Structures are given as C-alpha cells and as structure tokens.
Amino acid sequence: MSEVTAIRGMSDILPAETSRWQFLERTVAAVLAAYGYGEIRLPVVEKTALFKRSIGEVTDIVEKEMYTFDDRNGDSMTLRPEGTAGCVRAAIQQGILNTPRRLWYTGPMFRYERPQKGRQRQFHQTGVEAFGVATPDMDAELIVLCARLWRRLGLTDCVELQINSIGNAEARKAYRYALIDYLQAHSKALDADSQRRLHSNPLRILDSKSPETQAILDGGPALKDFLDEEASADFARLCELLEAAGVAYVVNRRLVRGLDYYNKTVFEWVTDRLGAQGTVCAGGRYDGLVKQLGGKSTPAVGFAMGMERLVLLLAEQAGVPEATADADVYVVAVGDDAELMALVSTERVREENPQLRIMQHVGGGSFKSQMKKADRSGARVALIWGDDEVAAHAVTIKSLRDGNGERLEQNTVPLTELDSTLCALLAP
RNA sequence: GUGGCCGUAGCUCACCAGGUAGAGCACCGGAUUGUGACUCCGGAGGUAGCGGGUUCAAGACCCGUCGGCCACCCCA
Numbered sequence: 001m002s003e004v005t006a007i008r009g010m011s012d013i014l015p016a017e018t019s020r021w022q023f024l025e026r027t028v029a030a031v032l033a034a035y036g037y038g039e040i041r042l043p044v045v046e047k048t049a050l051f052k053r054s055i056g057e058v059t060d061i062v063e064k065e066m067y068t069f070d071d072r073n074g075d076s077m078t079l080r081p082e083g084t085a086g087c088v089r090a091a092i093q094q095g096i097l098n099t100p101r102r103l104w105y106t107g108p109m110f111r112y113e114r115p116q117k118g119r120q121r122q123f124h125q126t127g128v129e130a131f132g133v134a135t136p137d138m139d140a141e142l143i144v145l146c147a148r149l150w151r152r153l154g155l156t157d158c159v160e161l162q163i164n165s166i167g168n169a170e171a172r173k174a175y176r177y178a179l180i181d182y183l184q185a186h187s188k189a190l191d192a193d194s195q196r197r198l199h200s201n202p203l204r205i206l207d208s209k210s211p212e213t214q215a216i217l218d219g220g221p222a223l224k225d226f227l228d229e230e231a232s233a234d235f236a237r238l239c240e241l242l243e244a245a246g247v248a249y250v251v252n253r254r255l256v257r258g259l260d261y262y263n264k265t266v267f268e269w270v271t272d273r274l275g276a277q278g279t280v281c282a283g284g285r286y287d288g289l290v291k292q293l294g295g296k297s298t299p300a301v302g303f304a305m306g307m308e309r310l311v312l313l314l315a316e317q318a319g320v321p322e323a324t325a326d327a328d329v330y331v332v333a334v335g336d337d338a339e340l341m342a343l344v345s346t347e348r349v350r351e352e353n354p355q356l357r358i359m360q361h362v363g364g365g366s367f368k369s370q371m372k373k374a375d376r377s378g379a380r381v382a383l384i385w386g387d388d389e390v391a392a393h394a395v396t397i398k399s400l401r402d403g404n405g406e407r408l409e410q411n412t413v414p415l416t417e418l419d420s421t422l423c424a425l426l427a428p
Numbered sequence: 429g430u431g432g433c434c435g436u437a438g439c440u441c442a443c444c445a446g447g448u449a450g451a452g453c454a455c456c457g458g459a460u461u462g463u464g465a466c467u468c469c470g471g472a473g474g475u476a477g478c479g480g481g482u483u484c485a486a487g488a489c490c491c492g493u494c495g496g497c498c499a500c501c502c503c504a
Contacts, residue, residue: 008495060502064429082504109504114429116498125504193501209500258503268504279504306504334462367462375464386462400464410463 009121020311028126031149037102037128042086044108048076054085054289056260058200065111079110083127084302091131092295100132118277118309129302136234139265139285139301140241146269146281147247155313159280161248163267164255165235167227175226176202182220189216206254224253231264238265261289273316274309281305325378327359328426332370338385345395345418352419375400381425397421
C-alpha cells in the first residue's frame with residue numbers, strides 16, 4: 001500500500017469522538033469563566049530559545065523530544081511542547097502583567113515520544129496560569145477550580161490529588177547535593193535509569209518506579225527538611241485552605257516536576273484507570289520564570305491538563321455511548337422538481353427553526369433507499385417529496401419514531417402548513 | 429531510544445501439515461408499480477502493511493522495514 005497515512009503519534013479524531021471532546025471543552029471553558037480566567041490564543045510555533053530557557057536545557061523534553069527545525073531564514077523554530085512558556089512570553093511581550101492576571105489557553109502540543117495509551121506526539125492540553133499573586137491562596141484557587149471541573153465532568157471518583165512543595169532554588173540545590181551524596185554510596189543498588197539520572201537530573205530519581213530505588217530513598221535525606229520557612233509555611237497554609245474547602249489530597253513528598261521552572265507548590269491529579277500514563281492534570285508554582293524570560297519579577301502558578309487522557313476517562317465513565325441521532329428531520333426527495341422544491345422549502349424551514357438538525361438526502365435514489373437512510377439517521381420525522389407533492393404544492397410528513405411500537409401515520413399537508421405541522425410533531 | 433504482542437474485506441475476526449482466502453456487522457440491489465425498522469434472497473468489496481529470502485508452491489516459515497497496541501522511559 002502506498003497510500004499516504006498520518007504521521008505516527010498524530011491521530012484523527014472522528015465525529016463519533018468529537019462530541020465527547022466538545023463536552024469536555026465546553027465544561028472547561030464554563031468553569032474557567034466562572035473563576036474569571038480569560039482565554040489567550042497563542043502560536044503553535046515559537047523560537048527554540050524560548051523553550052530551552054524556560055523548560056531547561058538538560059530536561060528530556062528539550063534534549064530529545066522537541067520538533068525543532070530551521071525556517072527559511074535559518075532561525076531555529078520549535079513546535080511547542082507545552083504551553084506555559086509561550087503564555088509567559090506573550091504576557092510579557094504584550095505588557096499585561098502590570099496587574100494580577102488570570103489566563104487560560106488550549107490547543108495542540110508536540111513531543112517526539114513513543115506513542116502509547118494516553119500519550120501521542122501531537123496531543124492537546126488546556127493550561128491555566130495565574131500571574132501576580134505570590135500567596136498560597138492562589139494555589140488553592142487553582143486546585144479548587146480543578147476539583148469543581150472534575151465534579152462537572154463526573155470524574156471526581158477517578159482522580160486523586162497529590163501535592164508537595166519543592167521549595168526555592170537554593171533549597172533544591174542544597175538537597176540535590178545531599179541526595180547525590182547519599183545515593184552515590186548506594187549507586188550500585190540503583191536501577192540503571194536512576195544511575196544515569198544521578199548526574200543529569202537527580203531529583204527525578206524521587207519518582208522512580210523501581211521498588212528497590214524507592215527503598216533506598218527511604219533511608220536518605222528528605223526534601224521537606226531542606227525547605228526554608230516561607231515554603232514550609234506556604235505549604236501548610238495550602239493544606240489548611242484545601243481542608244477548609246473540602247478538597248481531599250495526599251501529600252506525596254516525592255512528587256517532583258520534569259520542567260525546571262517550578263518551585264514551591266507542585267501538584268498532580270492522577271488516576272489509576274489509564275495504565276502507565278496516569279497523570280491527568282499537573283502544575284505548580286513558577287515564581288522565577290517571568291523574570292527569567294525577560295519580564296519584571298512576577299510570581300505565578302499554573303497547571304495543564306491532558307485532554308486526550310480526560311477524554312479517555314470520560315469514555316470509561318460513560319461506558320459504551322448510545323448511538324445518537326445525526327438529525328431531527330430527514331428530507332426525502334425523488335425527481336428533479338421534487339429535489340428543487342425540497343431544497344428551497346428545507347432552507348426556509350431552517351430559517352424558521354435554526355435549532356433543528358435537518359439532513360437532506362443528496363444523491364438521488366428510490367423512495368425505498370432514501371427512507372432507509374432516513375431511518376438510519378435517527379431522525380424523528382421524514383419530509384417526503386415526489387411528483388404528487390410537487391403537483392399538489394404539498395409535502396408528506398411522516399413520523400419515524402415515538403410511536404410506542406404502533407405504526408405511525410403520515411400526512412400530506414399544504415406547503416403553508418409545513419412549519420406548524422412539523423413543530424407540533426416535534427414538540428416534546 | 430529499549431522490550432513484548434500484533435498487522436487478512438470499511439469494521440471485528442476466522443481458516444489452512446505452506447498449495448494462490450471466509451464469516452458476522454456495515455454497504456448496494458430485490459421480495460408488485462412512491463416509503464424505513466424484523467425477515468428472506470442476491471450483489472459488490474481483499475495482488476493478506478510493504479520489501480526481500482527459503483520453497484515446485486507463502487498471507488501462512490525467515491529477515492528487514494513501516495505501522496498499531498502495551499510497557500520501560502517521559503509526562504499532560
């Protein structure tokens with residue numbers, strides 16, 4: 001087969017699935033609006049330097065997962081692997097950080113990874129960022145907002161909130177040394193990946209899946225003992241606020257982030273129903289990033305959710321979805337004159353009843369075959385046009401459903417009564 | 429980047445000691461001339477992901493490659 005196929009890890013989303021996506025997107029937008037967040041729309045491509053400077057040069061994302069290329073001018077461009085960097089860049093460039101600012105965005109992100117369940121090369125994230133507030137009540141707002149969203153989506157029972165504080169840069173630096181010191185003494189017992197990370201990104205060893213490695217960590221230094229007073233106090237306050245708001249959480253002292261810009265609060269909503277890719281939503285504070293990208297020092301917190309993963313969860317929750325009707329009304333027309341009259345009249349009906357989904361059979365065919373399509377469409381009513389109707393200036397209206405089993409009648413009514421008859425039939 | 433499983437009609441899958449493919453669903457047509465759902469009858473649709481090798485003969489065996497799924501890794 002020499003047919004052209006989609007790029008690996010970049011999938012098509014068909015109409016059968018898009019209704020679920022639309023439900024998710026609508027709900028997300030409604031909840032965010034309820035908290036006063038404004039939508040920002042951002043480019044999919046940014047200068048490569050933006051991601052290197054924000055995410056971190058030695059992270060896996062930057063080292064081996066970015067779609068990077070030179071444009072025709074020879075400048076290095078990158079398909080965004082995440083949204084925060086671009087959002088911060090835009091906020092600085094557009095000068096909108098003079099006051100606390102709540103923003104959200106949604107769209108495709110790109111990471112060159114091996115595809116698996118819940119992980120694709122082009123995937124979709126919705127991100128939420130709050131700028132200009134340094135206190136943990138803002139962290140709490142974001143988490144409470146998430147909790148509301150899960151309720152609205154019916155996902156509360158499938159997700160668990162994990163939180164942690166990773167402190168400021170100095171604390172992490174001190175801890176990193178202590179951790180390396182400790183782990184080097186046990187390096188032979190560590191799994192291969194952790195040995196590698198010992199030198200590249202030692203904090204990532206904390207969330208290693210290897211039980212042996214986790215056992216070794218039990219005897220080592222704890223990040224929480226390195227936090228300064230402010231970070232500890234903020235974390236305690238966050239816990240207090242979450243409890244007051246009735247949001248259940250688990251403190252996971254080994255929760256860390258893969259991107260370098262995070263500090264203090266980090267959190268993750270995880271599920272056990274999606275296999276290995278269980279993180280459905282994650283984020284944290286990044287107080288240093290705005291300044292690092294050239295703006296005025298501005299505290300910030302944010303998170304992003306993986307839309308594919310949420311759609312998968314929704315699909316699990318709903319089970320097998322009932323086939324929904326494609327249309328409310330199906331228009332059958334046989335013969336050139338009938339086709340013409342049907343087209344014109346149907347347009348008029350659409351004009352009067354914009355909420356109705358009206359599908360017109362296109363492409364000819366016998367009454368029988370058109371009626372078959374009308375049935376398959378799930379429409380409740382068929383409008384039928386043929387030579388007889390054209391001659392009589394009338395239309396036949398037939399009920400296809402709602403009959404409690406008994407055979408439903410059909411009526412031929414004058415064109416002038418089309419609307420009223422239709423409305424009566426479709427009234428709830 | 430590593431590993432395991434897999435790749436046959438639109439979809440879900442089957443068959444055969446290796447001898448040039450079947451089912452269900454879907455699709456199209458018919459069962460009295462303008463009418464669907466159930467039923468019956470008929471039809472169309474596949475050079476078995478692609479390339480190479482072994483063989484008289486391969487979709488079936490071997491190698492490579494591409495793709496899918498899952499896991500490692502990574503992360504939303």
